[in-house]
Amino acid sequence: MAPAYVVHYSEVALKGKNRPEFVRVLRRNIARSLSGLAPEVELREGRFVVNAAGTTQEVTARLRRTFGIAWFSEVTPVGLDFGTIRRAVLDAARTSSGRTFKVEPRRSDKGYPLTSRDLAVRLGAAVQEETGMKVDLTNPEVVIRVDVTKSNAFVYSNKTPGPGGLPVGTAGRVLHLFSGGIDSPVAAWLLMKRGCVPVYLHFYLAPTPRNALDSKVTKQVKVLSSYGGKSTLILIPFAEYQLATAEGPGDLEPSLFRRFMRMTAEALAPALGAVAVSTGDSLSQAASQTLWNLASFDHGSSLPILRPLLAYDKDEIIGMARRISTYDLSLEEYKDCCAIITRHPRTRVKSDLVDEYVRRLRLPELVQTVLDQGTLVSYNPVGDVLKSSNLAESMPRACAVGPKADL
């Protein structure tokens, strides 16, 4: 029989009444992550049995990015009679290079004529006799697992960790402020790890979205799509904002711009069905991220503001960025990044003062202006563009509370 994969979930199993929904979404996500490889994903007695046409390397790489998976193994499904299981166990022992071993049987079919203990004792004795390997129950070099289900047994000695977390799509949609820097991609990844679907919102200064579309911003969203499935990127130009606020107070500029980004996100959220706004802020990493300045960002928000990186050090964030493969892209040059620079930003901006300039500079009207100039692009899990259009066309009621956009 062709190799298959046994995929185990952990935390999702603990979710009580919601469990069937978590399992359903995880099953869909596994199938999506293996798209193009003719995947078959079958739920069997508390685990998934997955068949896919790709190489082990390819399937493994994709499963390692599917949140909700605790661990998985490439397995050879064998028949249920003891002689067949014994042969498969001996094969697994012989192909391993260990000197000590343990057999770990698990029966999800409790009607099987041998108990787990019977299986462990008889299979252990066979391995010892045929290979000379020694039993070590506490610290074995090789663990040979035997899963007995109703229709098959699975024998395997490899175990690959999955990314853990919860299946993407079980925790709601979040509008994520995405800069192209080091932090915001990691923050998006952490949100996905807890089941959220981020919709990426990027503000750019260039006259057209081309520069942003050809930049690391798009490349990063594509990498993140390999963890989260289909993704949507919304690009908003802020040249009009800059023109309109040119006379504003210089030391308030970063706070005002960040408030403007938040207001734009809030205006878009209802039409997208987003229930929160998120950022890559880390407490006190920059002047714009002091507790006072974060408070002035949040002031008056109708939505919760999520900051998954709040308590992480830069080194820790860089470590995560490397592991999830966004770090090198973050270092690529992209001129728009540092468009709003102030030499001496205030570290304790008063919320009331920001409110006052929001009114004086008519930011709510500017929000509508920039939304009308936005672009929406969506990607599939392997990063192909599914749709690219003017935001006003795809979401004509972006600022009104309208029906949830179909992304």
Ligand code: ATP
């Ligand atoms: P990052 O590495 O995510 O850019 P940073 O340390 O450079 O973070 P800032 O540039 O102050 O910090 O940005 C803080 C947060 O504000 C970002 O993580 C992101 O959520 C949001 N942000 C900043 N610039 C933009 C932008 N041009 N478009 C959308 N969001 C932005």
Ligand code: MG
């Ligand atoms: Mg930045």
